[in-house]
Amino acid sequence: MARVRRDAGAQESGGHAGHGAASAHDHGLGTVGRVSADRFFSPMTFVRSWNFDNLDPAARDRVYKETPRPDGTLLREYQFFALDREIEIAPGIFYPAWTYNGQVPGPTIRATEGDRIRVRFVNMGSHPHTIHFHGWHPPEMDGSLPDQQVMPGQSFVYEFDADPAGLHLYHCHAVPLKRHIHKGLYGVFIVDRRDDPPGERDELVMVMNAFDTNFDNENEVYAVNTVANAYMVDPIRVAVGRPVRIYLVNITEFDLINSFHLHGMFFEANRTGMMRSPEVADTIMLCQGERAILDTTFRYRGDYMFHAHQSEFAELGWMGLFRAEEPRRDT
Ligand SMILES: [Cu+2]
Numbered sequence: 562m563a564r565v566r567r568d569a570g571a572q573e574s575g576g577h578a579g580h581g582a583a584s585a586h587d588h589g590l591g592t593v594g595r596v597s598a599d600r601f602f603s604p605m606t607f608v609r610s611w612n613f614d615n616l617d618p619a620a621r622d623r624v625y626k627e628t629p630r631p632d633g634t635l636l637r638e639y640q641f642f643a644l645d646r647e648i649e650i651a652p653g654i655f656y657p658a659w660t661y662n663g664q665v666p667g668p669t670i671r672a673t674e675g676d677r678i679r680v681r682f683v684n685m686g687s688h689p690h691t692i693h694f695h696g697w698h699p700p701e702m703d704g705s706l707p708d709q710q711v712m713p714g715q716s717f718v719y720e721f722d723a724d725p726a727g728l729h730l731y732h733c734h735a736v737p738l739k740r741h742i743h744k745g746l747y748g749v750f751i752v753d754r755r756d757d758p759p760g761e762r763d764e765l766v767m768v769m770n771a772f773d774t775n776f777d778n779e780n781e782v783y784a785v786n787t788v789a790n791a792y793m794v795d796p797i798r799v800a801v802g803r804p805v806r807i808y809l810v811n812i813t814e815f816d817l818i819n820s821f822h823l824h825g826m827f828f829e830a831n832r833t834g835m836m837r838s839p840e841v842a843d844t845i846m847l848c849q850g851e852r853a854i855l856d857t858t859f860r861y862r863g864d865y866m867f868h869a870h871q872s873e874f875a876e877l878g879w880m881g882l883f884r885a886e887e888p889r890r891d892t
Contacts, residue, residue, distance in 0.1 A: 601663030667748030789878025
């Protein structure tokens with residue numbers, strides 16, 4: 562837990578950071594303002610994108626390609642690169658990250674079970690890196706052993722089948738591991754069941770992460786999808802009555818657990834996306850590297866808060882809102 566705090570309250574309330582009588586109860590929730598536009602990453606875009614579908618077609622063609630195979634599955638080819646890059650994690654707070662493709666989290670990879678994944682990885686960063694995927698694969702594709710480190714300027718091709726169906730992740734496995742992961746080298750790997758197409762669901766990718774801004778092995782800023790309080794400022798808009806699926810991943814380093822709590826409703830939580838009978842809850846706790854698929858439907862219009870139920874994390878940025886609205890009618 563954070564010893565050194567960047568107290569969110571100190572940045573808000575029109576500049577009076579003190580606790581005088583007039584402002585004693587004048588605390589807003591979290592940060593004020595927005596981070597600058599970033600050409601690599603926006604929390605609003607990231608939450609609903611995978612396989613680079615946030616890019617325009619020409620840009621997407623350069624990093625992603627689908628090729629049908631005779632058995633009806635797809636070969637999915639990705640271009641990944643590691644890049645050292647400063648990112649803005651709260652308004653005015655910059656972090657010297659190591660990124661996949663310039664963004665933290667890295668691009669979400671999504672396939673259907675049985676597809677073939679091929680990721681060409683180029684290390685354009687200043688340290689050795691790898692991509693270690695969770696899921697079934699041969700040891701030589703694991704990206705974890707000393708001789709599997711990809712040196713700066715070098716490249717490697719990871720190739721394996723999308724197996725099993727579920728919610729997985731990928732991350733760098735160079736040492737020191739906690740630093741390589743924490744610096745930003747991680748992302749989400751979704752494998753859909755062949756008999757469970759997304760259909761009418763609204764699907765959201767939510768990665769619980771945090772940042773140690775003073776390198777004391779404790780986090781000072783917490784978030785879902787990197788930017789503290791991003792969804793307090795710009796709520797995630799959802800439709801009343803439409804099923805919502807959340808792909809929730811915990812990649813928080815240094816703290817043993819993180820959690821997701823949703824106000825005013827419950828969800829079915831399917832750990833790793835592989836349980837036969839999901840649990841029903843309004844709070845789910847995940848260890849480092851754990852993930853869960855959450856299914857729910859908003860019943861009423863309005864704003865629903867969500868946050869870590871570790872209050873400290875919530876107050877340091879890990880808090881947001883869903884805004885449920887009546888679905889638009891075309892007629
Ligand atoms: Cu690394």
